[in-house]
Amino acid sequence: MPQTPKPGASLRKSNKTADIPWLARLTHPLVFFGAALAVYEGTIGTALLIGKHSDSTIIWLCVLMAVVIIAAMGTVALLVFKKPEHLMLTPQDTIGEELRITSRVRKATKLLVAMEAPKTPSELLELMDDLEAVLLGGAE
Numbered sequence: 001m002p003q004t005p006k007p008g009a010s011l012r013k014s015n016k017t018a019d020i021p022w023l024a025r026l027t028h029p030l031v032f033f034g035a036a037l038a039v040y041e042g043t044i045g046t047a048l049l050i051g052k053h054s055d056s057t058i059i060w061l062c063v064l065m066a067v068v069i070i071a072a073m074g075t076v077a078l079l080v081f082k083k084p085e086h087l088m089l090t091p092q093d094t095i096g097e098e099l100r101i102t103s104r105v106r107k108a109t110k111l112l113v114a115m116e117a118p119k120t121p122s123e124l125l126e127l128m129d130d131l132e133a134v135l136l137g138g139a140e
Contacts, residue, residue, distance in 0.1 A: 030079070037072050041065060100137070108134045 044065050048058065108131050118124040 030076070033072070033075070037068070040068060104135050104137055 044061055047053075048061050053061070111130060111134060112127075115127060118127050
């Protein structure tokens with residue numbers, strides 16, 4: 001019986017950014033930073049537009065907005081210089097790989113618990129080779 005494709009499956013295969021769920025996009029450092037900055041600036045901008053403020057309060061709010069924007073530009077410039085890979089909107093989800101690593105560690109632990117203690121150096125080397133194969137994913 002042929003399986004029917006899920007809605008949007010072809011879009012996900014053809015478009016790499018569609019593979020990234022919206023939550024992963026939001027938790028990406030640069031996107032989260034931009035969203036937080038937009039909320040902050042929007043809040044102060046709304047306070048400026050809606051509220052009745054004295055001239056000194058308006059000046060202070062504008063200065064604060066300018067300081068935050070300049071600090072944000074400096075932070076992004078520093079990120080570009082120091083860690084440009086953090087600016088790429090690539091999948092940050094590594095849970096699957098972490099689960100595979102954890103599974104291999106559990107298999108290696110079970111192997112250690114199940115086996116008798118090696119009595120000779122050659123048995124120890126054989127045990128170490130078995131453990132290495134399990135940890136590297138060779139022995140499934």
